[in-house]
Amino acid sequence: xxxxxxxxxxxxxxxxxxxxxxxxxxxxxSDYFIWYKQESGKGPQFIIDIRSNxxxxxxxxVTVLLNKTVKHLSLQIAATxxxxxxxxxxxxxxxxxxxxxxxxxxxxxx
Amino acid sequence: xxxxxxxxSNKVTEKGKDVELRCDPISGHTALYWYRQSLGQGLExxxxxxxxxxxxxxxLPSDRFSAERTGGSxxxxxxxxxxxxxxxxxxxxSSSLRTGRHExxxxxxxxxxxx
Numbered sequence: 001x002x003x004x005x006x007x008x009x010x011x012x013x014x015x016x017x018x019x020x021x022x023x024x025x026x027x028x029x030s031d032y033f034i035w036y037k038q039e040s041g042k043g044p045q046f047i048i049d050i051r052s053n054x055x056x057x058x059x060x061x062v063t064v065l066l067n068k069t070v071k072h073l074s075l076q077i078a079a080t081x082x083x084x085x086x087x088x089x090x091x092x093x094x095x096x097x098x099x100x101x102x103x104x105x106x107x108x109x110x
Numbered sequence: 111x112x113x114x115x116x117x118x119s120n121k122v123t124e125k126g127k128d129v130e131l132r133c134d135p136i137s138g139h140t141a142l143y144w145y146r147q148s149l150g151q152g153l154e155x156x157x158x159x160x161x162x163x164x165x166x167x168x169x170l171p172s173d174r175f176s177a178e179r180t181g182g183s184x185x186x187x188x189x190x191x192x193x194x195x196x197x198x199x200x201x202x203x204s205s206s207l208r209t210g211r212h213e214x215x216x217x218x219x220x221x222x223x224x225x
Contacts, residue, residue, distance in 0.1 A: 032212050043114070043201050043216030044153070089152060093212055096166055097143060100152035 012107045019077040021104045023090035028071060032093035035064060035075045038103070039086045047075070047088075082108050112136065114217035116202050122223045123192055131187040131220045135204030142185050143203045143214060144177055153201060159185060160207070192224045 013019045025033070031052040036044035048059045050066050050073075057064050063076040073090050085108045091098040115134045123129050135142050141160045145153040155169040159179040170176070174193075179185040189196055199221050203214035 034213060036216075041218070043203075043218050046213045046215065049213055091153075094155075096141070096158045096160065097145075097155040097169070098153070098212075098214060099155070100145075102150075102152045 009102070010105045010107065012109060013080050015080060015082060015108055015110050017080055019075075019080045019084070019106060019108075021075045021077075021088050021090075021106065023073040023075075023101055025071050025073060025090075025092050027092060027094070027099075028068075030092040030094075033064070033066065033073050034091045034093075034098065035062075035073075036089045036091060036100075037084075037086045038089065044089060077106075080106075080108050082110065084108050114202055114204055114215055116200075116217040116220050118220060119218065120221045120223075122225060125194060125224055126191055128188065128190045129192055129222065131189075131200050131222070133185045133187070133202030133217060135183065135185070135202070136206075136215055137183075139204035139206045139215075140182070141205045141207050141214075142179055143205075144185070144187050145201045145203065146171075147199045147201055147219070149198075156187070156200075189222075192222075194224045197222055197224045 034049040035047040037047050038044045048062050048064050050057045050064045055066055061078045065074045087103040087105050089100050089103045091100045117132045143158050144156040147153050157177045158166040174190045177187045199219040201216050201219045203216045205214045
């Protein structure tokens with residue numbers, strides 16, 4: 001069936017470096033994608049979204065890139081900070097709900 | 111403003127007992143969703159409510175699971191005759207489809223442990 005998945009389950013970066021979290025999706029009809037951040041013991045927090053008619057969208061310190069040719073999504077975090085340590089999920093709109101990947105754990109080391 | 115709230119934050123129950131989980135969505139949000147998150151996993155869609163329309167129950171894993179939404183606001187997820195495999199974090203989200211956006215705002219979740 002259709003699925004959303006992540007390339008790497010964990011990512012460790014040094015404070016101040018840039019982070020890139022990748023996500024592959026298999027449903028070529030998906031037209032909307034979201035990145036969420038989930039800290040321990042909390043619900044997912046919206047970071048940024050992108051529609052399929054866009055290739056790139058920027059927010060504050062974050063950029064989402066969408067490559068529809070290879071069905072790949074990435075989240076770039078600039079100047080990663082300790083507070084960025086969390087699990088990051090990509091999700092694609094599937095009907096009314098969102099179809100989530102399993103998540104990538106980002107660990108920021110000093 | 112107030113976000114999505116859920117109660118209780120933690121629930122420990124014995125196998126075979128019924129449990130009720132509550133969700134208070136963001137005021138004015140017409141859409142409400144329930145998801146389940148097992149340890150180290152992504153979120154699994156359970157059920158969706160939109161206004162007064164019939165809910166989309168396609169994600170409910172068994173007939174032991176049910177949910178209702180009263181007055182278009184508060185929702186209750188009920189699990190009957192709980193099993194150990196029901197242990198998970200149950201997350202509620204709401205969204206305002208009027209904005210044309212699709213982002214969902216999540217509550218902190220209820221951690222359910224079935225012993």
